[in-house]
Amino acid sequence: MFSNFDFSVIAASLPYLFGQGMVFTLTLTALAATGGIVFGTGLAMMRLSGIPGVTQAAKLYVELMRSLPLVLVIFWFYFLVPYIGAWVTGSATPIQVGAFASALVTFTLFEAAYFAEIMRAGIQSIAKGQSAAASALGMSYWQTMRLVVLPQALRNMLPLLLTQTIVLFQDTSLVYVLSLTDFMGAASKVAQRDGRLVEMYLFAALVYFAVCFTASWLVRRLQTRVAIIR
Amino acid sequence: MTSTPMPAPAAGTPTANASEAPADEGLRAGPLVTPAPAPATAGSMIAIEGVSKWYGDFKVLTGCSTRVARGEVVVVCGPSGSGKSTLIKCVNALEPFQEGQITVDGTRVKDRGTNLPKLRARVGMVFQHFELFPHLSITDNLTIAQRKVLGRSGEDARKRGLDLLDRVGLSAHAKKFPGQLSGGQQQRVAIARALAMNPVVMLFDEPTSALDPEMVGEVLDVMVELARDGMTMMVVTHEMGFARKVADRVIFMDRGEIVEDATKDAFFGQPRSERAQQFLSKILAH
Numbered sequence: 001m002f003s004n005f006d007f008s009v010i011a012a013s014l015p016y017l018f019g020q021g022m023v024f025t026l027t028l029t030a031l032a033a034t035g036g037i038v039f040g041t042g043l044a045m046m047r048l049s050g051i052p053g054v055t056q057a058a059k060l061y062v063e064l065m066r067s068l069p070l071v072l073v074i075f076w077f078y079f080l081v082p083y084i085g086a087w088v089t090g091s092a093t094p095i096q097v098g099a100f101a102s103a104l105v106t107f108t109l110f111e112a113a114y115f116a117e118i119m120r121a122g123i124q125s126i127a128k129g130q131s132a133a134a135s136a137l138g139m140s141y142w143q144t145m146r147l148v149v150l151p152q153a154l155r156n157m158l159p160l161l162l163t164q165t166i167v168l169f170q171d172t173s174l175v176y177v178l179s180l181t182d183f184m185g186a187a188s189k190v191a192q193r194d195g196r197l198v199e200m201y202l203f204a205a206l207v208y209f210a211v212c213f214t215a216s217w218l219v220r221r222l223q224t225r226v227a228i229i230r
Numbered sequence: 231m232t233s234t235p236m237p238a239p240a241a242g243t244p245t246a247n248a249s250e251a252p253a254d255e256g257l258r259a260g261p262l263v264t265p266a267p268a269p270a271t272a273g274s275m276i277a278i279e280g281v282s283k284w285y286g287d288f289k290v291l292t293g294c295s296t297r298v299a300r301g302e303v304v305v306v307c308g309p310s311g312s313g314k315s316t317l318i319k320c321v322n323a324l325e326p327f328q329e330g331q332i333t334v335d336g337t338r339v340k341d342r343g344t345n346l347p348k349l350r351a352r353v354g355m356v357f358q359h360f361e362l363f364p365h366l367s368i369t370d371n372l373t374i375a376q377r378k379v380l381g382r383s384g385e386d387a388r389k390r391g392l393d394l395l396d397r398v399g400l401s402a403h404a405k406k407f408p409g410q411l412s413g414g415q416q417q418r419v420a421i422a423r424a425l426a427m428n429p430v431v432m433l434f435d436e437p438t439s440a441l442d443p444e445m446v447g448e449v450l451d452v453m454v455e456l457a458r459d460g461m462t463m464m465v466v467t468h469e470m471g472f473a474r475k476v477a478d479r480v481i482f483m484d485r486g487e488i489v490e491d492a493t494k495d496a497f498f499g500q501p502r503s504e505r506a507q508q509f510l511s512k513i514l515a516h
Binding site: 140151152155 | 347348350351352354355359362364374375378379
């Protein structure tokens with residue numbers, strides 16, 4: 001059945017696929033996840049702050065991002081940010097934002113909305129008595145958050161945060177619309193060049209499956225290990 | 231009805247013979263606290279004046295007034311929902327209140343200019359559900375606020391924390407995590423954690439209510455010791471045995487009001503109000 005196919009194309013292109021493509025994919029995933037969790041935690045704290053205006057602003061941001069398709073947001077930022085930058089700096093010509101920088105900012109801002117909801121649940125899962133105890137010891141709001149609430153919320157939510165990061169790992173393939181070469185883009189380029197579409201896309205699917213399946217399995221194992229003894 | 235007239239606190243409280251207090255079993259000899267420095271003003275440690283509090287339309291505290299003198303041990307009791315926990319949480323402003331004023335060691339709790347974290351750092355509080363920080367070891371639980379709030383060095387904080395852990399008889403557990411200790415042990419750690427901040431007063435919010443019966447004693451032992459060392463204490467509890475042993479005064483609350491505020495002997499001898507009589511007969515029947 002596979003007599004018409006030539007799988008040697010995969011072996012020949014491995015250095016390119018992984019050395020270029022996968023490195024890009026993993027870099028973008030790691031940076032966007034880190035930035036997204038940091039900004040998302042900020043959004044979650046804003047949303048739970050109960051300060052009029054601040055709560056609504058965070059809610060609006062999260063709802064907006066979660067209601068838009070990621071591809072649209074990627075386009076949006078890529079084409080619009082140079083003009084906004086020019087407007088802000090008062091420059092006559094659109095400022096130069098590289099495709100990678102644009103993609104990184106987009107994924108960070110977009111994923112932050114999802115991480116925010118996870119962190120919100122995480123913060124709310126910490127009993128109110130914990131922050132009362134921290135306050136009673138004289139800790140400020142920021143100390144209570146930094147030393148007592150967030151460390152526990154992060155540990156409780158780590159499996160969910162990592163699962164969301166796995167989704168992000170898959171979503172990064174959308175950078176092909178900016179002509180960036182991630183793993184998927186690299187596979188696609190080889191496929192088009194050599195006319196080996198079936199082989200390359202099959203291989204790409206296998207790699208994504210293997211990475212995500214393994215990662216999910218690791219997350220499940222981690223889940224039991226990081227749990228706080230109660 | 232607002233508040234019952236406040237009887238004068240019993241003079242010459244047990245604090246006078248603090249150093250003669252016998253060491254309880256399981257507890258090391260020596261005072262749990264260094265005696266508070268001579269009061270700047272001879273006034274009371276806690277003054278609660280006409281405090282009222284609402285949750286929306288529901289009034290949970292109605293014109294509560296009382297005083298806790300330096301070195302005095304005051305037990306607050308009453309049926310559940312009577313507002314006693316709410317009142318004690320108002321003292322360190324964990325619960326806001328709409329009317330009245332509370333003064334702790336000369337600092338007005340409900341003042342715009344009051345630095346609440348600074349005030350709370352001087353008021354120790356022990357909770358019903360211990361509220362140790364589960365992600366930190368026992369040592370870290372004892373030292374984190376000393377270091378981050380009081381700015382003590384890691385070494386000083388550790389020394390003070392482990393010293394207090396030893397006094398509550400748990401020095402073998404310094405490296406464990408809260409989840410590995412029994413409820414009674416956790417509550418003793420929680421008391422040590424509060425004492426590590428060198429508080430001028432200690433508040434206890436039903437410290438034994440969440441404990442299995444066989445663990446109540448070990449926690450009360452620590453509290454009795456603390457009282458005999460001269461610590462100013464305000465204790466919300468149903469443990470009338472504890473009240474009889476070390477309380478100077480007993481406050482009885484019902485439906486958000488202070489119904490009775492009397493010396494221990496007067497309260498147990500002949501409580502004036504019918505509600506207090508009923509309450510006492512119910513809980514002393516067991």
